[in-house]
Amino acid sequence: MTIEEELEIITRNVEEYISEEELVAKLKKSRQEKRPLRIKAGFDPTAPDLHLGHTVLLNKLRQFQDLGHEVYFLIGDFTAMIGDPTGRSEVRKALTREEVLKNAETYKEQVFKILDPEKTKVVFNSQWLGRMSAEDMVRLTAKYTVARMLERDDFKKRFREGIPIFIHEFIYPLMQGYDSVALEADIELGGTDQRFNLLVARDIQREYGQEPEVIMMLPILEGLDGVQKMSKSLGNYVGITEPPNQMYGKLMSISDELMWRYYQLLSNLSPAEIEKKKREVQEGRYHPKRAKMDLAFEIVARFHGVEAAKKAEEEFERVFAKKGLPEDMPEMVIVTQDPKLKITRILTDTRMARSNAEAKRLVQQGGVRWDGERVTDINAEIPCDDKEHILRVGKKKFCRVRFDVRE
Amino acid sequence: MTIEEELEIITRNVEEYISEEELVAKLKKSRQEKRPLRIKAGFDPTAPDLHLGHTVLLNKLRQFQDLGHEVYFLIGDFTAMIGDPTGRSEVRKALTREEVLKNAETYKEQVFKILDPEKTKVVFNSQWLGRMSAEDMVRLTAKYTVARMLERDDFKKRFREGIPIFIHEFIYPLMQGYDSVALEADIELGGTDQRFNLLVARDIQREYGQEPEVIMMLPILEGLDGVQKMSKSLGNYVGITEPPNQMYGKLMSISDELMWRYYQLLSNLSPAEIEKKKREVQEGRYHPKRAKMDLAFEIVARFHGVEAAKKAEEEFERVFAKKGLPEDMPEMVIVTQDPKLKITRILTDTRMARSNAEAKRLVQQGGVRWDGERVTDINAEIPCDDKEHILRVGKKKFCRVRFDVRE
Numbered sequence: 019m020t021i022e023e024e025l026e027i028i029t030r031n032v033e034e035y036i037s038e039e040e041l042v043a044k045l046k047k048s049r050q051e052k053r054p055l056r057i058k059a060g061f062d063p064t065a066p067d068l069h070l071g072h073t074v075l076l077n078k079l080r081q082f083q084d085l086g087h088e089v090y091f092l093i094g095d096f097t098a099m100i101g102d103p104t105g106r107s108e109v110r111k112a113l114t115r116e117e118v119l120k121n122a123e124t125y126k127e128q129v130f131k132i133l134d135p136e137k138t139k140v141v142f143n144s145q146w147l148g149r150m151s152a153e154d155m156v157r158l159t160a161k162y163t164v165a166r167m168l169e170r171d172d173f174k175k176r177f178r179e180g181i182p183i184f185i186h187e188f189i190y191p192l193m194q195g196y197d198s199v200a201l202e203a204d205i206e207l208g209g210t211d212q213r214f215n216l217l218v219a220r221d222i223q224r225e226y227g228q229e230p231e232v233i234m235m236l237p238i239l240e241g242l243d244g245v246q247k248m249s250k251s252l253g254n255y256v257g258i259t260e261p262p263n264q265m266y267g268k269l270m271s272i273s274d275e276l277m278w279r280y281y282q283l284l285s286n287l288s289p290a291e292i293e294k295k296k297r298e299v300q301e302g303r304y305h306p307k308r309a310k311m312d313l314a315f316e317i318v319a320r321f322h323g324v325e326a327a328k329k330a331e332e333e334f335e336r337v338f339a340k341k342g343l344p345e346d347m348p349e350m351v352i353v354t355q356d357p358k359l360k361i362t363r364i365l366t367d368t369r370m371a372r373s374n375a376e377a378k379r380l381v382q383q384g385g386v387r388w389d390g391e392r393v394t395d396i397n398a399e400i401p402c403d404d405k406e407h408i409l410r411v412g413k414k415k416f417c418r419v420r421f422d423v424r425e
Numbered sequence: 426m427t428i429e430e431e432l433e434i435i436t437r438n439v440e441e442y443i444s445e446e447e448l449v450a451k452l453k454k455s456r457q458e459k460r461p462l463r464i465k466a467g468f469d470p471t472a473p474d475l476h477l478g479h480t481v482l483l484n485k486l487r488q489f490q491d492l493g494h495e496v497y498f499l500i501g502d503f504t505a506m507i508g509d510p511t512g513r514s515e516v517r518k519a520l521t522r523e524e525v526l527k528n529a530e531t532y533k534e535q536v537f538k539i540l541d542p543e544k545t546k547v548v549f550n551s552q553w554l555g556r557m558s559a560e561d562m563v564r565l566t567a568k569y570t571v572a573r574m575l576e577r578d579d580f581k582k583r584f585r586e587g588i589p590i591f592i593h594e595f596i597y598p599l600m601q602g603y604d605s606v607a608l609e610a611d612i613e614l615g616g617t618d619q620r621f622n623l624l625v626a627r628d629i630q631r632e633y634g635q636e637p638e639v640i641m642m643l644p645i646l647e648g649l650d651g652v653q654k655m656s657k658s659l660g661n662y663v664g665i666t667e668p669p670n671q672m673y674g675k676l677m678s679i680s681d682e683l684m685w686r687y688y689q690l691l692s693n694l695s696p697a698e699i700e701k702k703k704r705e706v707q708e709g710r711y712h713p714k715r716a717k718m719d720l721a722f723e724i725v726a727r728f729h730g731v732e733a734a735k736k737a738e739e740e741f742e743r744v745f746a747k748k749g750l751p752e753d754m755p756e757m758v759i760v761t762q763d764p765k766l767k768i769t770r771i772l773t774d775t776r777m778a779r780s781n782a783e784a785k786r787l788v789q790q791g792g793v794r795w796d797g798e799r800v801t802d803i804n805a806e807i808p809c810d811d812k813e814h815i816l817r818v819g820k821k822k823f824c825r826v827r828f829d830v831r832e
Contacts, residue, residue, distance in 0.1 A: 096560075097563075099560075100560055100563055100564065102567075103563065103564045103567035103568075104567050104568075147559055148558075148559070150558070150559035151555075151557070151558060151559065152554055152555070152557035152558065152559060152561060152562040153503075153506075153507055153555070154559060155559040155562045155563070156504075156507055156510065156562070156593045156596060157507065157510045157593075159591070159592040159593040159595075159596060160509075160510035160511050160591050160592070160593040161510075161511075161591075162591065162592050163589040163590055163591055163592065164571070164575075164580075164584065164589075164590040164591070164592060164594075164595065165584065165587070165589065165590065167592065168571075173571075177571065177572065180572070182570040182571075182572065183570055183571040183572065184566070184567050184568075184569065184570055184571070185566040185567070185569050185570065185571060185574065185592075185595050185596070185599070186563045186564075186566040186567040187571075188566075188571065188592050188595075189563060189566060189592070192592070
């Protein structure tokens with residue numbers, strides 16, 4: 019393979035990278051010295067439930083591995099173990115070492131569905147940051163100015179709006195940069211939303227006398243809604259460990275437009291093959307629903323195998339296609355801690371009823387069906403299981419409902 | 426002594442303190458528990474040549490000691506040992522532990538001319554800051570926001586003018602605050618220019634669950650020029666280890682207006698006694714020059730004894746008064762590394778000549794005198810000793826010249 023071919027694969031679907039010249043030089047040097055490049059990608063140990071959004075980056079890491087390079091899967095445990103020292107955020111509780119290690123195991127189980135374990139080094143930044151003294155930290159913070167840090171979009175916005183920025187928040191990007199120094203990273207991958215921090219890492223490496231890493235920014239995958247970024251907290255995600263039927267059904271719920279975006283970012287098809295499919299749809303020789311089913315099939319097969327994908331497709335056909343339900347039903351995820359919920363609560367949570375009073379009236383009038391069964395008792399309770407359900411109100415209002423039960 | 430009397434002494438000449446209520450409560454508690462208050466004052470170990478400007482604060486510390494309290498003479502060696510990590514400043518070189526200890530000894534020799542060694546604890550903040558981990562530092566920096574730090578006048582100004590502020594500079598005030606936590610300080614003294622940092626220390630103590638220290642801000646002593654603050658680098662200072670004649674001569678060079686300021690801040694006379702002197706001068710019963718001599722005498726006697734002060738007064742009378750020289754000669758300090766300097770260089774450095782060419786011409790024309798001796802050789806070299814000299818150009822231009830020889 020030529021350098022040009024390697025470059026084409028590496029940069030495919032990458033939104034932005036800095037810089038091509040440096041990347042080519044690194045690839046050449048790697049060949050000359052027969053030394054694999056060190057590819058860094060950082061992950062937050064507090065949220066080990068990976069979804070398809072994460073796989074855009076993981077797939078790219080895998081490509082590097084297939085080209086013979088070495089991936090440093092960096093778990094940013096140092097700051098996670100500190101938590102939120104201001105005590106403002108309930109969510110960012112400090113993790114113990116045990117929790118970090120447990121989360122890391124969960125990560126590994128998931129990422130090794132994509133990454134090659136042989137060419138992956140899982141590292142924790144507490145290994146070097148935990149050994150730093152206060153003095154080392156002062157020296158690190160002397161590498162960057164307040165004004166430059168305030169150029170980061172979110173800081174700029176908060177500063178302008180008078181929303182407090184605590185000083186340690188300025189240190190976190192510097193520590194992330196120092197991770198690159200500790201790893202002597204050649205290349206770092208991140209989302210486009212990490213642009214600022216990635217640039218900082220280059221500066222910090224320079225300050226510590228290293229050649230700056232090449233930074234590659236991958237596009238952020240939109241969630242099932244096609245608008246916001248895929249994220250667990252927004253409920254618009256497909257987890258890579260979700261059961262096959264659920265994964266398949268969620269993927270079938272996306273718009274045709276989003277389908278092509280998912281093809282581009284998630285499918286293993288080459289750009290040429292995707293282009294061909296698109297053309298066929300435009301020419302009416304390939305039904306968009308079929309295209310969506312093929313995409314859903316490919317992704318379910320990747321995480322659960324071909325057999326499971328086949329079964330999921332059959333189940334989908336049975337439940338939806340054969341019931342004559344509309345294809346464009348909205349999908350709602352209800353986050354709850356309860357093992358079961360009242361039907362009226364479900365009606366309001368899904369916006370199928372505008373108020374509790376309306377919900378009660380709809381039930382009493384006999385217009386509400388749960389998975390096809392009429393519900394007439396306003397006190398009826400629905401178990402919050404992990405299946406997908408169909409909620410119907412009247413003749414025309416449909417909605418898919420799933421539960422996200424939190425302990 | 427009543428609390429009210431103690432309060433009057435403590436707050437005399439203090440520009441601002443926060444707060445009276447807290448101060449009274451601490452004084453009361455100290456009496457009840459028969460526990461001396463812990464008075465903190467921080468000093469920079471890089472500049473151990475104390476001058477009269479420092480003694481304003483040292484005198485106040487001494488008053489606390491005379492009232493039975495305990496002084497923590499804090500040497501901020503932690504940051505001094507880091508130096509300027511940005512490498513921008515040649516001046517702020519990192520000090521070694523040996524240098525810090527040597528400087529501390531020089532400090533002690535000087536401050537114990539004023540402070541009571543029995544009631545003074547000399548402490549180094551590297552004792553606690555040096556033991557902090559990077560994590561402790563992150564936690565400390567989480568106690569303060571960027572916006573509040575940017576309220577500090579010098580930061581605000583630099584930020585507005587686009588002059589870089591490095592992030593570690595935001596950490597230094599927090600570390601100073603943490604010093605108060607480590608010492609469990611009841612009261613901290615500082616200059617009015619330390620107002621922001623002193624307020625931060627109160628916040629940090631609160632954050633660490635301590636009662637905030639009372640902060641007392643002492644006026645900044647003007648230098649011999651009566652305009653800028655007394656400082657070694659500006660050359661407008663009287664060092665407390667300077668020889669008696671030099672100290673006396675310098676004090677005699679100040680304006681009458683500045684003399685009363687020095688009386689207020691440096692003399693041991695009570696406010697009432699100073700008021701009386703002022704009145705006598707106004708009424709013409711006391712010559713202002715005599716008032717100045719009495720002040721110079723008091724200060725020289727404090728650091729060198731009464732005998733030395735008498736001799737200095739006699740010398741002053743002999744050299745200046747009896748020579749009929751003008752009283753208001755400007756005084757110039759020439760900072761140099763050379764053991765001798767050309768007369769032409771001295772003429773330009775003191776602004777007695779506007780250019781080297783003019784200096785040469787003045788010498789050649791026979792209009793230049795050094796300590797009364799005519800200098801006619803344009804290559805004449807003057808030894809840079811530690812005495813005061815008179816440079817005269819023509820009939821009417823006089824100037825006092827001293828050398829500050831740096832190794």
